Amino acid sequence: MAKYNVTYACGHVAEKQLYGPMDDRQRYLAWAARSANCPSCRQAGADQAISDIEAEHELPALTGSEKQAKWGREIRAEKIAGVVEFVQKNRPATMTDEQATKFDQQYSAVMQLLYGRTEAGWWIDRRSAPGQEIAKAAFAETRR
Ligand SMILES: [Zn+2]
Known part of the structure; x- marks a missing residue:
């Protein structure tokens, strides 16, 4: 396990602990960059x-x-x-x-x-x- 600086689709970067095989981590990073908002943008969306x-x-x-x-x-x-x-x-x-x-x-x-x-x-x-x-x-x- 390791901490990553994940770049999200919204353009923000947030630190996140990723687990599992390297392939899975890379897949998560690619997915996050392509289609996920960072936690604070997600929270703002929920508040909205x-x-x-x-x-x-x-x-x-x-x-x-x-x-x-x-x-x-x-x-x-x-x-x-x-x-x-x-x-x-x-x-x-x-x-x-x-x-x-x-x-x-x-x-x-x-x-x-x-x-x-x-x-x-x-x-x-x-x-x-x-x-x-x-x-x-x-x-x-x-x-x-
Ligand atoms: Zn964001």
Whole structure:
């Protein structure tokens, strides 16, 4: 094993520990130069994706320690996207206008409930829950 200064496709260089046969290391270096972004560009891309989801849904700031809020934002963005995907996938292809209105009202109620979850800890507690599960639990809660 050895440390390499890897040149990434984004043009940045970052130090990385590479393991295994020399061929594999060379292959990794060639691949990174051709098609991978460096860790800080990848992080910036992930931060941007979170900001995009927050803007799209007009999500409020999360409460908690700075560390919890940062982590909670990552999880919330992922789960909100998962809930949207689940709902879209389960939206019946054919509905009467009345059914469509009801579906959209229920969807909206679920999203409003989730938008109101502003404690970072609430999202962190659900980090392993799939979007489907969060959607179903929120739906059940709106029916109470
Ligand atoms: Zn970079």
